[in-house]
Amino acid sequence: MRGTEMEAKEDAVEITAESAEQVLKGKKLSWAKLGHVDSLRLEAGRVSTTHQHGSQAGWKITLHLAFQSIGVVYGDIGTSPLYVYASTFTKGIKETDDLLGVLSLIMYTMLLIPVLKYVFIVLWANDNGDGGTFALYSLISRYARVSMIPNQQAEDAMLSNYKLETPSKQLKRAQWMKQKLENSALSKQFLFFLTILGTSMVIGDGVLTPCISVLSAVSGIKQKATTLSTGAIDGISVAILIALFAAQRFGTDKVGYSFAPIISLWFGFIGIIGAYNLIKYDIGVLRAFNPKYIIDYFRRNGKQGWISLGGVVLCITGTEAMFADLGHFNIRAIQIGFSTILLPSVSLAYMGQAAYLTKYPGEVADTFYKSIPGPLFWPTFLVAVAASIIASQAMITGAFSIISQSQSLGCFPRVKILHTSAKYEGQVYIPEINYLLMIACVIVTLVFRTTEKIGNAYGIAVVSVMIITTIMVSLIMVIIWKTNILWITLFFIVFGGIELIYLTSVLYKFKEGGYLPLLFAAILMVIMGVWHYVHVERYNYELKNKVSSSYIKDLAKSQHIKRLPGVGLLYSELVQSIPPIFPHFIEKMPSIHSVLVIVSIKYLPISKVEIQERFLFRQLEPKHYRVFRCVVRYGYRDKLEEPKDFERSLGENLKVFIHQESFFTETASHANTSSDHTVEVKPRKSNSSTVHIEEALPQTPENQSRGSSDRIVTEQVQSAEDEMQFVQKEMEKGVVYLLGETEVVAHHGSSFTKKVVVNHLYNFMRRNFRQGEKVMSIPHSRLLRVGMTYEI
Known part of the structure; x- marks a missing residue:
């Protein structure tokens, strides 16, 4: 609300997004209907253009990305022919x-x-172009309030990248599922559990993929x-592994360009060798397209056939990378690369090896290298080693992307995230994670x-x-896509059933190395x-201990509080109210900057927030005290600006807000004196970059004081210009960052488990990972910290 704190907004009539857009476009509105106008809501609705991933990229860029994706995404699934038959027929071919x-x-x-599940279905379940488990979770979070942090604001739904089609009221199934998720704490916890489990498994893949790929390739030298x-x-x-991880710092863009030609050569080699073996040894293996051979295989082998599925499933390792790495490329690029390059060559490789094994079944342990024609062995071996190195790239890149997303949504300790490409968004490198994966x-x-x-x-x-x-x-099909229940059931039963059968098979070998990913997942x-x-408990603590709205008013009356030159930025996680750390600052240092802005960095469950929609402001009373x-x-893919850029953006947006506030203050005062007239607002920029407001009032007996109204408007605009100039001068005097050094401890009456989690595990991570000022690159010379203990 104008001139009030955020928590007071429920007490007034709020302007709708459509009404706000009408105000901006200069349409006539009844101020009697609008009541108090929330300028924050007006800001939130400025940009209305939605962005869909892939639609922005032309064919030239798409083909360019498709080429890059060959070197980043398909290495893992493309090198599976190195070890699938050996892993399946561990006891030989009968x-x-x-x-x-x-x-x-x-x-x-x-x-x-x-092909069917990922390329044609799952890739479309992206979150504005981002893929992976966290992207699915964030997409669901926008339709159903499943987040456990109570920082949702109505203004968030007005963002251009946030706007989504609301489930139809006629589709009771979608509404029912949405309500179940929102009203059940157990459902929220289960969905979060699935998310971090999937995330942990993908990160675990980033460890296992390099190991199995490189070992498989290098062991071929024994031939x-x-x-x-x-x-x-x-x-x-x-x-080789150490060299691979050392190369990650150059970024996905450069690594992808370096690797793509090698992987393309690899696909060429395995496709040609596969076709050669197929023709030379037994083209009759093409009979395998008849699924009857699958049924007969299980009839003959029974339990042993079921156990062998643990080896067969390795033919699709790296499939999840297509989805997890989507943010580095786009849907069309992934589809083109998979359909035209990977699928034909890998299929020929498996067929060729099968044809070779019909003649030499005893060589199944080294099928790939044994089946290479003599003159091609050394070229193929060298390319295989290079391809195995590249195979690891997909899951390493996916691990970086997922950790970046999870940190943004408050699910991972702070780490340094480097954006490695100015041209392509979403390409990141995380040094700490890179070296941990290497070890x-x-x-x-x-x-x-x-x-x-x-x-x-x-x-x-x-x-x-x-x-x-x-x-x-x-879940997305039910809540968001509103797909026919028959297709949802078919999708879940067919793909879920196949994957469940494979899972039971791989779990059978739990003691023989199968425990390793579960160990990784458990730690993560x-x-x-x-x-x-x-993180959630800290937020709830601040919410429960927020400072009363009268605190600023009392502060303004105090004669003991000094005003310091410059602008102070006080950071808090709260998106409403005054944080409890603020009185602590005043107690330790009885002074306040000439302009104080209480800043909340908020990550939304969307991949990107347009720069025009990034800042939301409100001014706290009394206005002359200049506290905002x-x-x-x-979004979880957005890059934090450098301090200079952030300060400049914040200052410019604050001045725009002051102009808007002056407009709403004046128009609201007119509404209070005459509720029958309408106001036509025509914002236009003059050469002095000052917004001027023209008002057209109906010529009625009640509106004979037009000259007086004009004077009031002029005075209001002049006051706004003075405030803008004041803010600009204070910005030039310097910006100081005020951060609370909060130590979180469990309440003395807490359970033993909670004390271990909070006092030991959490605080150990907080001390050993990056601090907030390092993540935001705040200059130490302009940083002021005050310590405080939160008992949760």
Whole structure:
């Protein structure tokens, strides 16, 4: 509300988004109907253009991104032919029909999961272009209030990237599901649990993918260098892994360009070799397109056939990367790369190996390298090693993207996020995570030493993420897409059923390395769960202990409070009211800056907030004291500005707000004296960049004091210009950042578990991860901190 605090907005009649747009366009409105106009809401509705990922990119850019995606996204699934048959037939091939059954399983698994499910369905469940588990969670959060942090504001729904079609009232199913999610704390917790579980599994893939890919490729050298020991192969693999992670700092853009030609060459090699083997050895393996061979395979092998699915599922490893890395590219680029390059070449590779194994079934342990024609061995080996390195890129890149998203939504401790491309949004690099992944990869490689055990672990991580994606996309179909219930049921049963069968198979080998991804996931979930829990509790503490609206008024009357030159930016997580840290600042330092802005950095469950919609302001009473509330909204893909850029943007938007406030103050005063007339507002910019307001009042006996009204308007505009000049001068004198050093401890009556979580786990993470001022790059020379303890 004009001149009031945020929590008072419920007590007045609020302007709607449509009415606000009409005001901006100069349409006539009845101020009697509008009542008190919320200028914050007016700001929120300025931009009305929606942005859909992929629609902005022309074919030239799309093909350019499709080429990049070959080097970033498809390396993992593209190198699966190195180890799938070896992982499936761990006890050898009994008969040729078993080989046809496994080939049929591989082909139909690829067609159903990567192609049908991901390329044609899941990719469209993106959040303004972002993919991955957190993107699905944020998309659901916009339609149903499932977030556990009570910082939702009505103004958020007016953002251009936030605007979504509201489920139709006629579709009771969508409304029923939405209400169930919103009203059930258990549903919210379960959805959050699924989200962090899926996120943890994808990050775990970032450890397992490099290990299995590099080891599989390097071990092929034994075909020619028979004297090379296992220890030497492990050493070579570790050296390659270290080099791979060291290259990440150059960014996805440069890495993608460097890797794409190599992966394209790899796909060319495996496609040609596969076609050669298919023609030379047994083109009859194409009979595997008949799904009857799958049925016969399970009839013959029973339990052993079910166990072998743990190896078959490795043919789709890296599929989730297509979705998780979507923010680095776009839908069309992913679809083009997969359909034209990956699918044909990888399919030929599996068929060619199957044809070779019909003649040499005893060589299944080294199928890939044994089936390479002699002259092509060394070129293929070198490209295979390079491709295995690149295969790791997809999941490493996906891990960076997901951690960036989770940190923005308050689910991960603060880490340094570097945006590596000015041209393409969403391409990030996180140094701390990169080196932690590298250390974990080296340890796993040296401890397990064989692809078989790593493969057992890998399958669990892959299938778990796929099942979570199926559940969340099904929810999106119900709540957002409002798909026919028959299609939703079909999607959930078909894909969920296939993935569940695969999951039961990979879990069978839990003791043989399968525990590894669950261990990774458990550690990551503890980190994310503890951080998010305390984050929510901290917010609730500040909300319960917010300062009364009369505090500023009393402060303004006090003779002991000095006014310091410049602008003070007091940071708080609250999006309304005055935070409890503010009186603590005044108590320790009885002074206040000439202009004080209480700033709340708020991350929304959307990928991007347009710069025109970023700042929301309100002025606290009394106005002459110049204390403002400001909510600065970001999407989880948005980059925090440098301090100079942030200060400039905040100052400019604050001056625009002051102009708007002067307009609403005057028009509201007219509404109080005459509720029958309408006001036509025509904002226009003069050469002095000052907004002038022209008012057209009906010529009635009640409106004979036009000259007096004009004088009031002129005085109001002049007052606004004076305020703007004052703010500008204070900005030039300097900006000081005021941060609270809050120590969070469990209340003395808390349970033992809560004390361990808050006092030990959370505080350990807070001390060992980055502090807020480092993430925001605040200059130490302009930073003022005051300590305070929160008992939650």
